[in-house]
Amino acid sequence: MIIFVIALYLTAVLVIGGFSHRLFHGTSEDFFVATRSLGPALLLLNLFGANMTAFAVLGASGEAYTTGIGVFALMASSSALVIPLVFYFVGTRVWEIGKRRGYVSPIEFFRERYQSDGLGLLLFVVVTGLLIPYLLIGLGGGGIALAQITHGLIPKWLGSLIIVAVVLSYVAYGGMRGAILVNAFQALLLLVLGGISCWVIVHQLGGLESAMTRVGATHPDLLARAGHIRPLQLLTYTFIPLSVGMFPHIFIQWLTARSARAFRLPVAVYPLCIAVVWVPTVVLGVLSRIDFPRLPPAAANSLLVRIVEHHAPGVLVGLLAATLLSAIMNSFDHQVLAVSTMFTQDIVHHYGYRDRLSERQRVWVGRLFVIGVLFVTYLLSLVFDPSLFKLGVWCFTAFAALFPVLLAALFWRRSTKQGIAAAVLSVVALWSYLVVAGWRSPDYTLGGTGILPVALLLAVSAAALVVVSLLTRPPDAATLALFFPAAPGPGEEGTPPVAPGVVGAPAAAPPLAGGHPRRDRPGPA
Amino acid sequence: MRRRGWAALLYSALAVLYLLHNDLWLWNDRRLWLGLPAGLLYHIGFCVAASALLGLLVVFAWPPWGEGALPAARDEREQGERR
Numbered sequence: 001m002i003i004f005v006i007a008l009y010l011t012a013v014l015v016i017g018g019f020s021h022r023l024f025h026g027t028s029e030d031f032f033v034a035t036r037s038l039g040p041a042l043l044l045l046n047l048f049g050a051n052m053t054a055f056a057v058l059g060a061s062g063e064a065y066t067t068g069i070g071v072f073a074l075m076a077s078s079s080a081l082v083i084p085l086v087f088y089f090v091g092t093r094v095w096e097i098g099k100r101r102g103y104v105s106p107i108e109f110f111r112e113r114y115q116s117d118g119l120g121l122l123l124f125v126v127v128t129g130l131l132i133p134y135l136l137i138g139l140g141g142g143g144i145a146l147a148q149i150t151h152g153l154i155p156k157w158l159g160s161l162i163i164v165a166v167v168l169s170y171v172a173y174g175g176m177r178g179a180i181l182v183n184a185f186q187a188l189l190l191l192v193l194g195g196i197s198c199w200v201i202v203h204q205l206g207g208l209e210s211a212m213t214r215v216g217a218t219h220p221d222l223l224a225r226a227g228h229i230r231p232l233q234l235l236t237y238t239f240i241p242l243s244v245g246m247f248p249h250i251f252i253q254w255l256t257a258r259s260a261r262a263f264r265l266p267v268a269v270y271p272l273c274i275a276v277v278w279v280p281t282v283v284l285g286v287l288s289r290i291d292f293p294r295l296p297p298a299a300a301n302s303l304l305v306r307i308v309e310h311h312a313p314g315v316l317v318g319l320l321a322a323t324l325l326s327a328i329m330n331s332f333d334h335q336v337l338a339v340s341t342m343f344t345q346d347i348v349h350h351y352g353y354r355d356r357l358s359e360r361q362r363v364w365v366g367r368l369f370v371i372g373v374l375f376v377t378y379l380l381s382l383v384f385d386p387s388l389f390k391l392g393v394w395c396f397t398a399f400a401a402l403f404p405v406l407l408a409a410l411f412w413r414r415s416t417k418q419g420i421a422a423a424v425l426s427v428v429a430l431w432s433y434l435v436v437a438g439w440r441s442p443d444y445t446l447g448g449t450g451i452l453p454v455a456l457l458l459a460v461s462a463a464a465l466v467v468v469s470l471l472t473r474p475p476d477a478a479t480l481a482l483f484f485p486a487a488p489g490p491g492e493e494g495t496p497p498v499a500p501g502v503v504g505a506p507a508a509a510p511p512l513a514g515g516h517p518r519r520d521r522p523g524p525a
Numbered sequence: 526m527r528r529r530g531w532a533a534l535l536y537s538a539l540a541v542l543y544l545l546h547n548d549l550w551l552w553n554d555r556r557l558w559l560g561l562p563a564g565l566l567y568h569i570g571f572c573v574a575a576s577a578l579l580g581l582l583v584v585f586a587w588p589p590w591g592e593g594a595l596p597a598a599r600d601e602r603e604q605g606e607r608r
Contacts, residue, residue, distance in 0.1 A: 069562050069564055070564065072568050072569075073564065077546065077572055077575075078546060080571070080572040081546065081575045085539070092588055092590065208560030209557060212561065212562065223557075224551075224555045225552050225564055226552050226553040231549055231552070235547055264583040264584075264587075267579050267582070267583050268582075269576065270579075271572040271576040271579065272572060272573070274572060275572040275573070279565075279569060282565065
């Protein structure tokens with residue numbers, strides 16, 4: 001029955017992926033950003049799905065089992081406020097500039113904003129390097145989870161291979177459009193199935209109040225935060241969701257919006273979606289103490305599988321597997337597509353084949369990179385080490401610490417490429433030190449105070465950016481006019497100059513200082 | 526009330542909401558409300574409040590670049606064509 005439900009789910013994904021190809025326009029802009037055509041509902045489901053990893057389904061229940069209900073405040077409700085605010089302030093601004101300048105990747109935005117190929121390369125290396133552990137966690141962790149759910153019937157290598165094959169089919173075939181339609185379906189499954197599983201199990205345990213009272217009698221500490229989470233930990237954890245701003249796959253998804261107005265629904269409804277997915281997983285994690293009072297920490301990640309099997313074997317376990325695959329694939333596919341987009345746009349296209357690739361060839365280069373990234377990730381996942389989960393958590397911290405870089409690029413006219421480089425390099429150096437220092441401690445905080453490393457990293461990153469920017473030469477007015485057109489700065493007059501690459505600009509427009517002419521930029525839809 | 530007034534009011538409310546996330550008064554509260562621990566129910570309510578406030582934000586205080594900057598892009602395009 002479990003295999004049948006998984007097969008049914010995968011067939012549905014393949015059918016939706018195949019259908020998406022019928023909507024494919026055949027252009028590189030459609031392949032990478034779906035011709036910037038997403039309406040509010042699809043944007044909401046895709047942004048939400050891409051942020052909900054397998055951790056929200058499996059890891060959160062394991063965390064709730066060991067540390068209690070505080071996990072929800074720590075990881076869910078903090079994201080419920082911070083992530084939509086990033087969409088509101090940053091996502092809409094990124095979309096506006098991206099639409100006007102025709103961007104399809106974050107690297108080209110930074111490269112042109114600061115007129116620096118070197119800065120673009122630095123960010124490419126850092127962002128791609130931080131994304132690789134996520135790709136491995138999604139694929140390796142997915143293979144392990146499928147093996148657990150099917151009791152080895154689908155071994156780890158086969159589970160990972162199935163995920164790769166399915167993602168390959170709809171991403172290489174339909175590009176961003178394929179990922180969008182499949183992810184909308186998967187996000188809906190995530191929103192519905194967790195609640196159903198929770199309702200069935202709570203009903204079998206005699207109702208919510210009765211089950212919670214039983215847990216309170218044996219493990220009262222799990223119903224509060226004292227002893228598990230410190231106030232400073234909760235306060236500084238609210239910085240972690242800032243990472244969403246620097247995720248390249250989220251940045252690229254912002255660019256897929258049809259209009260700035262399309263962000264209104266995601267901003268307003270995102271907190272409710274968070275609650276709908278996280279409440280059942282946290283509640284089930286805490287209630288698992290009734291049936292499994294003393295599981296070793298290593299078994300906590302398979303907790304959800306155990307409790308669902310215990311109370312509702314068969315179809316519900318199959319649906320749990322489908323939920324898990326949804327959570328894995330709807331972030332994994334966007335991450336693969338983001339890495340492929342950056343390789344195609346920022347390396348192959350920018351450095352080697354600027355004027356030599358037709359639209360069709362660019363789509364095929366994108367497809368080849370999707371295949372290549374999936375192939376390499378699959379090979380690496382075969383030697384997947386579970387300790388990568390820990391590295392993944394640290395990568396969240398690094399992405400969050402890089403947030404001031406994006407904020408400055410969008411809103412601070414005086415920021416310079418040297419300031420941005422200083423911020424990035426200071427994050428890389430300090431983060432590497434902290435990873436080594438805190439590797440052995442699962443609950444590492446600065447000096448044992450409860451302050452998470454992200455707080456220090458953010459402060460250092462912001463300070464390096466501001467100090468070095470103020471000490472170096474300001475960006476030239478022509479470049480600033482392209483990114484801050486509505487409010488010319490002191491000393492600037494008249495209409496912003498038309499730069500190469502702006503839609504409608506003459507082909508012979510001169511390059512920006514230190515930049516390259518961009519006659520090839522596809523125009524916004 | 527004009528957009529700036531709404532923006533100031535709603536940004537202030539967001540700051541207050543951020544502070545309310547740190548519910549120290551429920552840190553050791555193990556009572557059940559509607560079958561859920563008080564600390565969990567509070568944060569579910571926090572999500573609902575965040576959604577309501579963000580809903581007001583997108584209706585009454587939409588960021589100026591959300592709509593205002595695009596005419597500038599059209600200006601750029603038109604000027605490019607004239608040249």
